[in-house]
Amino acid sequence: xxxxxxxxxCVFFLSVVCSIPLGKYISKVFLYEYTRLDIVFNxxxxxxxxxxxxxxxxxxTWKDHVKSLLYINGVWFFLSMAVLMNMSHLPLNxxxxxxxxxxxxxxxxxxxxxxTNLQHYSGETGLSYLGQLILMLWQFLSAASxxxxxxxxxxxxKETKSEAFGNFYSIFIRxxxxxLFPLAIVTAILFLFNGMPMSFEGKDSITTLQGEQQYxxxxxxxxxxxxxxxxxNGGGLYGVNSAHPxxxxxxxxxxxxxxxxxxIPMGLVFALGYMLKNKKFSRMIxxxxxxxxxxxxxxxxxxxxxxxxxxxxxxxxxxxxxxxGKEIRFGSGLSGYWSIxxxxxxxxxxxxxxxxxxxxxxxNQLLAMMVNGFYGGCGVGFLNFYIFIILAVFISGxxxxxxxxxxxxRVEAKEIKIAMLIALLHPFLILIGTALATALPDYxxxxxxxPGFHGFSQILYEFTSSSANNGxxxxxxxxxxxxxxxxxxxxxxxxxxxxxxGPIAIAGILANKKYIPESNGTLKTDxxxxxxxxxxxxxxxTALSFFPALTLGPVEEYFSLIK
Amino acid sequence: xxxxxxxxxxxxxxxxxxxCAIYTFIVMASSMLVPEKFSFGKMxxxxxxxxxxxxxxxxxxxxxxxxxxxxxxxxxxxxxxxxNPDYLHSVQLRIDTLLHYNPDxxxxxxxxxxxxxxxxxxxxxxxxxxxxIQVPRISKIRKISPDILKKTIKDLTEKPMFGIFGTEKIHxxxxxxxxxxxxxx
Numbered sequence: 001x002x003x004x005x006x007x008x009x010c011v012f013f014l015s016v017v018c019s020i021p022l023g024k025y026i027s028k029v030f031l032y033e034y035t036r037l038d039i040v041f042n043x044x045x046x047x048x049x050x051x052x053x054x055x056x057x058x059x060x061t062w063k064d065h066v067k068s069l070l071y072i073n074g075v076w077f078f079l080s081m082a083v084l085m086n087m088s089h090l091p092l093n094x095x096x097x098x099x100x101x102x103x104x105x106x107x108x109x110x111x112x113x114x115x116t117n118l119q120h121y122s123g124e125t126g127l128s129y130l131g132q133l134i135l136m137l138w139q140f141l142s143a144a145s146x147x148x149x150x151x152x153x154x155x156x157x158k159e160t161k162s163e164a165f166g167n168f169y170s171i172f173i174r175x176x177x178x179x180l181f182p183l184a185i186v187t188a189i190l191f192l193f194n195g196m197p198m199s200f201e202g203k204d205s206i207t208t209l210q211g212e213q214q215y216x217x218x219x220x221x222x223x224x225x226x227x228x229x230x231x232x233n234g235g236g237l238y239g240v241n242s243a244h245p246x247x248x249x250x251x252x253x254x255x256x257x258x259x260x261x262x263x264i265p266m267g268l269v270f271a272l273g274y275m276l277k278n279k280k281f282s283r284m285i286x287x288x289x290x291x292x293x294x295x296x297x298x299x300x301x302x303x304x305x306x307x308x309x310x311x312x313x314x315x316x317x318x319x320x321x322x323x324x325g326k327e328i329r330f331g332s333g334l335s336g337y338w339s340i341x342x343x344x345x346x347x348x349x350x351x352x353x354x355x356x357x358x359x360x361x362x363x364n365q366l367l368a369m370m371v372n373g374f375y376g377g378c379g380v381g382f383l384n385f386y387i388f389i390i391l392a393v394f395i396s397g398x399x400x401x402x403x404x405x406x407x408x409x410r411v412e413a414k415e416i417k418i419a420m421l422i423a424l425l426h427p428f429l430i431l432i433g434t435a436l437a438t439a440l441p442d443y444x445x446x447x448x449x450x451p452g453f454h455g456f457s458q459i460l461y462e463f464t465s466s467s468a469n470n471g472x473x474x475x476x477x478x479x480x481x482x483x484x485x486x487x488x489x490x491x492x493x494x495x496x497x498x499x500x501x502g503p504i505a506i507a508g509i510l511a512n513k514k515y516i517p518e519s520n521g522t523l524k525t526d527x528x529x530x531x532x533x534x535x536x537x538x539x540x541x542t543a544l545s546f547f548p549a550l551t552l553g554p555v556e557e558y559f560s561l562i563k
Numbered sequence: 564x565x566x567x568x569x570x571x572x573x574x575x576x577x578x579x580x581x582x583c584a585i586y587t588f589i590v591m592a593s594s595m596l597v598p599e600k601f602s603f604g605k606m607x608x609x610x611x612x613x614x615x616x617x618x619x620x621x622x623x624x625x626x627x628x629x630x631x632x633x634x635x636x637x638x639x640x641x642x643x644x645x646x647n648p649d650y651l652h653s654v655q656l657r658i659d660t661l662l663h664y665n666p667d668x669x670x671x672x673x674x675x676x677x678x679x680x681x682x683x684x685x686x687x688x689x690x691x692x693x694x695x696i697q698v699p700r701i702s703k704i705r706k707i708s709p710d711i712l713k714k715t716i717k718d719l720t721e722k723p724m725f726g727i728f729g730t731e732k733i734h735x736x737x738x739x740x741x742x743x744x745x746x747x748x
Contacts, residue, residue, distance in 0.1 A: 003723060003726060003727045004723075004727075004730065006727045007723070007727035007728040007729070010727060010728070011728075048574070048577055048578075048581075051573065051577055052570055052573040052574040052577055053569065053570055053573055054570045054573075054574065067567055068567060068571075071567035071568055071571045072567075072571035072574065072575065074571075075568070075571045075572050075575050076575060079575065079579075122637065122639075124636050124637055124638065125636075125637060133583045133587065134579075134583070136582065136583065136587075137578065137579055137582050137583050140578070140582045140586075141575075141578060141582075169570065169574065172574075173574075176578060176581075176582075181581075181582075181586065184586065185586070185589060185590070188590045188593070189590070189593050192590070192593055192594050192597050193597055195612065195613055198590055198591055198594040199594075203636050204605075204611075206609055206610060206611070207609075208610075208616040208617065208633075209610070209616060209618075209623070209736065209739055209740065209743070210616065210617065210618055210619070210620050210623060212617060214614070214616065214617075214633060214634070214635060215634060215635060215636035216611060216614055216635040216636065217635060217636045220587060220590070220591075222590055222594065223586065223587050223590040223591075226590075238638055238683075239637065239638050239639060240638040240639055240640065240682055240683045240684070243638075243640070243681070243682035243683040244638050244683045244685065245613035245614055245615065245683060245685050245686070245687055246611075246613055246614065246635075249613045250729075251723075251724055251728050251729035252724065252728070255728065307675065308645040308675075310645060310646055310651055311645075311651075311654065311675050311679075314651075314654065314655060314658060315670045315671060316658060316670060316671065316673040316674070316675055316678065317671065317672070317673060317674045317675060317692065318674075318675045319674065319692075320674065320675060320676055320690055320730070322645065322675075323675050323676045323679045323681075324640075324641065324643065324645070324650070324679040324680060325640040325641065325642070325679075325680070325681070325682045326681065326682055327681050327682055327683060327686050327688075328627070328676060328681070328686055328688035328689060328690060328730060328732045329686075329687075329688055329729065329730065329732060330729075330730070331729070331730040350682070351682070352682045353640035353641070353642055353682045355640070355642035355643065355644060356640065356641065356642065356643060356644065356645065356682075357645075358645055359645070449642055449643070450643065450644045450647050451647070451648075454644040454646075454647070457644075474642070475639075475640070475642050476642030476643065476644075557644070557646070560646065561645065561646050
């Protein structure tokens with residue numbers, strides 16, 4: 001029990017320890033400073049730039065950045081649809097899996113280019129290997145575009161007064177080749193040495209020791225799983241994701257997968273400190289994020305390790321905790337930890353089935369996605385947090401009666417309006433989506449696998465996961481229907497692009513304002529007091545908007561369980 | 564339009580080649596270099612080490628219940644919530660079955676993992692306690708002394724890595740292969 005907890009604490013510290021040097025490296029990549037890998041990557045980048053005919057030197061305004069992002073994402077969407085809807089006619093399909101229908105292909109394409117990886121299909125039967133490879137491509141590119149927009153905002157925060165800052169394509173290419181590619185190679189090789197398959201052969205069939213026929217799906221698992229976590233994507237090659245013994249064979253691969261999904265979001269926070277030459281500011285942000293994470297993860301681990309009171313009532317032992325939907329090799333404590341890591345960081349990969357978690361754990365998973373800024377996804381996590389910072393600057397400014405300033409720039413009405421709209425978009429999409437689904441029982445009731453309050457939790461979870469671009473699910477929900485595919489698809493698009501455009505716009509507008517040197521009256525934004533202020537803003541926004549919905553789902557479920 | 568769309572298409576195609584072909588090829592090529600002993604894929608005896616097998620015959624140690632009957636081409640869990648009445652009913656049935664086939668054990672000896680389904684439906688392990696409660700049954704059927712069985716379980720128990728990373732567990736297939744080598748049935 002105690003050892004299990006000690007192991008989990010070690011995993012967390014390992015993540016932090018790995019992400020600090022990575023943050024330093026990322027800041028060098030963004031600032032075009034010398035690194036030892038330049039010998040290889042300078043040449044590679046030049047080739048890519050020449051072949052694609054990009055002007056990689058043009059300094060872009062925030063509107064140019066947004067246009068570049070939207071156009072290239074549009075291209076990905078059409079290419080993805082074309083492949084997924086014609087898989088049965090294309091090569092690399094040894095198992096003879098069928099093409100996707102329009103609504104599943106729409107959901108899947110949107111889901112992977114928005115870094116969500118919500119999967120309404122099951123990998124073993126729903127995709128050919130070409131389909132898997134094209135989705136793996138989006139796992140790289142969507143993560144890189146998240147990192148790029150984050151870099152753009154970092155650069156804007158550094159500007160003293162300029163309309164244009166950085167080149168979208170250039171940073172995008174650098175994120176792909178210099179951050180994701182080398183990390184993915186190293187991670188994939190670690191996986192290979194731990195027994196993850198890397199093969200393009202079809203199903204294998206063996207006779208078990210007991211004498212029965214068993215079919216085993218294979219695939220390019222090592223390559224896919226590496227970027228699935230590094231890019232905070234979370235979409236598994238297999239239906240059950242990282243609970244599958246070939247996608248996560250042992251405790252060591254579980255540690256690697258958990259570290260892999262945390263290092264880039266954490267590293268970006270440290271990178272900001274190196275870029276602004278203000279480590280105290282990034283430590284403050286990291287502190288707030290970590291406090292939020294610990295508040296969510298602690299009760300989850302405890303409630304999973306305590307087990308299910310209904311099972312205890314049957315008179316059997318429950319020393320291992322709540323084991324329904326969990327694997328012995330991970331245990332209930334680590335599975336609880338993973339479930340929160342994967343929801344605070346919009347990964348959405350699972351090593352245990354979230355549907356069978358205890359109600360309080362479900363609530364914490366939902367809260368993690370509702371905040372969506374405690375570390376958060378690759379790049380976009382910081383952008384969500386940036387909105388909270390702007391709101392905290394404004395509210396503290398009002399409290400002390402001064403014009404609010406952030407990093408020497410005056411924050412005015414226009415920026416606050418954008419920030420407020422973006423902050424409210426997330427609750428709007430989740431609650432309207434859930435309300436719609438409950439108001440249309442003809443389309444939704446049949447897809448719920450659990451009666452009562454948990455059925456409501458399943459609906460709420462699906463929309464929260466879509467809107468947080470997370471991708472995990474209470475998988476008992478029979479979500480492969482046109483209603484769920486289209487509704488979740490629309491939510492994912494809005495929830496991906498608007499919260500990217502908002503912060504870029506705010507940062508762009510602020511970058512173009514006159515720099516005001518710090519004086520005695522300036523509100524300090526790198527102090528613990530200001531951190532507390534941000535935390536309060538986060539709690540107020542999530543608590544006020546989501547608690548009624550949470551009460552109907554997991555909270556009610558909890559009280560009906562302990563009666 | 565032209566300033567954004569054409570470069571976007573070209574860049575996408577280049578990265579498609581870079582990641583789908585070159586990255587995949589590098590990982591494929593590295594997989595050839597992995598020595599046999601690290602490869603948990605297919606073992607010499609034709610079984611997969613990582614993939615759990617269904618053991619329901621009373622001469623073998625049973626594996627955990629599975630929502631997909633150990634079909635490794637369609638993995639899945641039960642996805643039942645902790646207070647779902649159908650789910651609790653099926654757990655009760657599994658407990659009754661277990662007690663029926665293992666009459667020598669007490670209800671309070673049963674660990675929850677042997678009556679609950681795993682997430683993947685392919686869990687290759689059981690807890691040590693889940694193996695221990697099956698000793699009297701196996702010993703009677705195979706006519707092996709319980710002490711030998713207990714010793715085998717103890718020898719095959721996998722300890723947590725460095726004492727802190729992981730759980731104490733038994734690999735069911737390894738245990739049953741060992742069982743067959745003690746007495747072929």
